[in-house]
Amino acid sequence: MGADDKISNKAEQIKGKAKKRVGEAMDDEDMRAEGRSDEASGRMKAAGESVKDAAKNVKKTFKN
Numbered sequence: 001m002g003a004d005d006k007i008s009n010k011a012e013q014i015k016g017k018a019k020k021r022v023g024e025a026m027d028d029e030d031m032r033a034e035g036r037s038d039e040a041s042g043r044m045k046a047a048g049e050s051v052k053d054a055a056k057n058v059k060k061t062f063k064n
Contacts, residue, residue, distance in 0.1 A: 005045075
């Protein structure tokens with residue numbers, strides 16, 4: 001996974017946490033839900049990148 005992807009995914013997770021907390025403080029369920037969605041999206045993208053990295057490692061192992 002590239003450093004840019006890692007940073008982008010982590011930023012999305014942090015943004016989601018912040019929205020979720022602001023939504024909780026303001027008792028705004030829509031903002032809370034949006035925050036949860038952003039946070040989950042960032043985690044899923046990071047997981048996808050990890051799977052791609054693992055696949056590349058397997059390919060390298062069998063190629064040699």
